[in-house]
Amino acid sequence: MLPKITVDNSTCLGPISCGQCMKICPMTVFIAGPTKVWKFRETDPKDFRVYARYYDQCVTCNKCVETCPVSAITIATNEKTEAALAEEIAEEVAS
Structure with missing residues (x-):
């Protein structure tokens, strides 16, 4: 089951001033991106x-x-425990 990762951008310091999550993640899950893009203008770091x-x-x-x-x-995460999975399989086999 896939995890649900939530980044609260109202409290996050941002990738330019902090970015600790991007540095420490061994699987490179996080990326930085602009919230708005303007043609022919530099994007504000904020x-x-x-x-x-x-x-x-x-x-x-x-x-x-x-x-x-x-x-x-x-x-x-929404992972079921091994016991819950075993019980579910046993019910399926019994029916």
Whole structure:
């Protein structure tokens, strides 16, 4: 099951002034991108945000959550325990 990674951009310091999540992630899940793009103008550094683009590569090590200085990142998983999976399989086999 894929994790749901949420970056709260209202509290995130941004990839230019912080970027700790991008540096520490062993799977390179996070990218930085502009919120708006203007033709023939330089993008303001404050207009860059952190995005969890490659969330399918996440191994839920939680290093990004632990290293974020403002706790802007959350990771939620919907994994079933082995016991719950075994019980579900047993019910399917029995029916």
